[in-house]
Amino acid sequence: MRSKQLPHREETEEKALPSLPEDEIKITYIGGGAREWPPKLFRDLALCSDIEGEVALFDLDYESAQLNAEFGNWVQEQDGAVGDWTYTAVEDRAEALEGTDFVILSTQFNPAETFVHDLDIPREYGIYGAVGATIGPSGMMRMMRTVPVYREFGNAIQEHCPDAWVLNYTNPLTVATRALHEAFPDIKAIGLCHEVFHAQDMLADLVAKYYDVERPDRDEIDINVKGINHYTWVDEARWRGIDLLTIVDHHIGQGDGLREYTVEEMADEDPFVDNNQVTFELYRRFGILPAAGDRHLVEYGTWFIQGDMPEDLNRWGVKRTTSDYRAKHWNPSESEQTTDVTAWMEGETKFELAPSGEIAVDLMRTLTVGDSMKTHVNLPNTGQITGLPEGAVVETNALITPGSIKPINAGPLPRQVRNQIQTHVNNHETMIEAAFAGDIDLAFRAFLNDPQVKTLQTETAREMFAELVATEEEYLQDWNLEKSEVLAESEAFDN
Template identity: 50%
Template sequence: MESEIGNKTDSSATGTNRSEPVENIKIGYIGGGSRGWAYTLINDLAQCTTIAGEVVLYDRIFESAKRNERFGNWVQDREDAIGDWEYTAVEDRATALDNADFVVLSTQDPPPETMAHELDIPADYGIYQSVGDTVGPGGTVRAMRTIPVYRDIAAAIRENCPNAWVVNYTNPMTICVRTLYEEYPDINVAGCCHEVFHTQEHLAELVGKYRDTDQPSRKEIDVNVKGINHFTWIDEMSWHGEDLHPLLETHLEEEIRNRSFKPGALDDESYFVDNELITYELYERFGTFPAAGDRHLAEFVPWFLTADDKTDVQQWGIRLTPSKYRITRQEDALSKFHDPMNGEEEFEFFESGEEFVGIVNALLGFDELKTNLNLPNRGQVSNLPEDAVVETNALFTEDCVTPLAAGALPRQVHNLVSSHVENQETLIEAGFTGDADLAFQAFLNDPLVSISMTNARAMFNEMITAVRPYLEGHWNLESASVIN
């Protein structure tokens, strides 16, 4: 994979001129029983005429992959499906990966009960998490579970399809991508997240609201992205050359300052409600605009989730996602597969906004694509460590991805971000050596772990005990001084 740092986005230099469709593409899908992203992929591929082939679905729960096989082929049989794809579920991961051209990673190996433990145990110690999948005590232990899984995936890719292009959608994004490169340095992988898309959509809404024009597409909003996944920042933003910072200031004065919520006021709202109070508070304090949802941003800093009661966090316009939802949503999501096939609900194609098809098209030479990606730092963010996985813009062209230089983070934003980068790098080192004591250092240094050393150690032990079956054989738990 070419990964030179660049600034140019001139398509005249890329030679992208393919016009004939490319057939017989093989996509190996690890996590092929996905209840979320697989649905979107099936929708998008069925509307695509530039590429065609086979999607081979592998999942640790074979029946889940078979469900997606049935649904994918059912969608392809519709008269309004213009794509040409066949879906096949397999019980062997090597079969899914063998000679794959592209690999999709959208997988959660342990059952959702593990994430429930990672939310509930910290809550018993007064530490609340709005998501629990990236940072915080939950995100740290999830990383410990994830590193062995992704080392194994990287080794399997190296063995079965070493030249494939790999797209990761799994969280914790940074840990997943960093593990893949650490295990297999020559891997061609990019981590994709749509949080920045939502920020572009918000900026497009401001254009429609404060300018005499219809709301533009998010793709018309040009942003300079820098940071790490779920803690990205934008210091340049424009629409057809117009700087959008004045619109942020107007929106802050006219809308955001008037928003306030009392504890319990959002009890009837979606668990994913986002009133942008945290985004704009960070923007006002640090002068750079965060490019992730409030529920993610809240977990990277110590100020918004610190509360005597969990409903107190609602003053910031968000809700906590309870562990029960993490468990039950998996089953609730099945209806969108079953109901259309059973005739109980109409299926309609939709515009997903995701960019996997665009990525494939660009890599095959149809067109170029500029988007935000998670890749090893080769100078994209000049004041973060080399090789640490950062999120910036990058340019896809034929058989090439070029990360684009984003510049340095402002000093105090760097201060916020760099502590998480060091924790993530520590977790990678710990995961590859099995050193649970080293992992505990990262656990202690997380901003949300603001309790006594005694309680922090007790919490860590409880969390490790709850997920121990997924750590044994990979982590040296018996010899760790921190483990009772």
């Protein structure tokens, strides 16, 4: 057989080496005047020396963006800051987006004018939502306000920075992320939430308790994640090869594994307290471990928000987040819980340059100059959860490498859990269709199908819906309210 003649080196066309990744990047933060998330990002960036660049802060409240820019630059001057970042408030959104590498989204309407009504009006109809940020009548109203805005963001990203990675933190996270992909199908957008981290932390606590070892870091707890945001489940959990679900079984069997709480015990608790009693109860009933905080789980598992309130909610160690708390949390002068960057800069409150526990900076570093990482993200379903519709946004683990985010196949959910999730997926898809068309009556069909709303007569649900729409009409300008047959039937809405 004749051997193949290799070309001489001088005859071979020389190919250029791949370029090294850029270590200077631009981050655009939409919602850059926010109280909570930007300061966390600034601290994490200051502690990361692998990437550097500029952060453009855009917010409709330009003064808040300016204040955060001042704070971000102040953080850079603190002891221990190794990152190299410049923060600028930008008044024009198009300018902020132009040429950016990463877009971070965390936006919210003024809760005193929106969220407060989302919580209080359903309460008058007997619906005792614990959070109201994702589902239930409160979550549905938030979807109606948010989807048109995120459709607009998707269009703007397509125009000004189509290759940018988009990290969305905004609730309702599933629907906001889905709106971005519906507006711009090629968008590189993911939804990020820290709820699953809390499940890993809980499992790490059990490891330390029952094995008498130093508490492992949450990253050492390997779990298989599947579901939708705030109703995510784990069917495999391991640490050093040990099946951690057997430890959960053991813990539940102990004297303090399952218990009831009183109203008096819960009175002074923070509304974000998590006693894992709902988590363990759902695990006992369905054989798969929920991976979201109890305050979110009770809204999807509506068994827990029926009966006499607050007694029948408090007994599970869960406390309702009140409208008063939401309104005060928005105003730093009225709440100690709200991040006050001015107090830090003026020395009134001690500032510590410590990691936030969020992963946005880890993701950006990995996508640019890093190696690889595995974490949970929200992405359109391309088969990572079998049995749920393709295109619906679901939450699973993903492998992140430079320039790539690939969801990991999580397998199917048990039928009984999948049935619950399917209802919400269908409602999400209906709400996306309704919002893109401005069809208020189609939105009401999704509203009517929500498990919390199903506890009401249809006419009662219609009146609650109409009252919510009438109260928040200012924030629903993208909806065709005048042509709504549902609103025309109601006494609560005056056409």
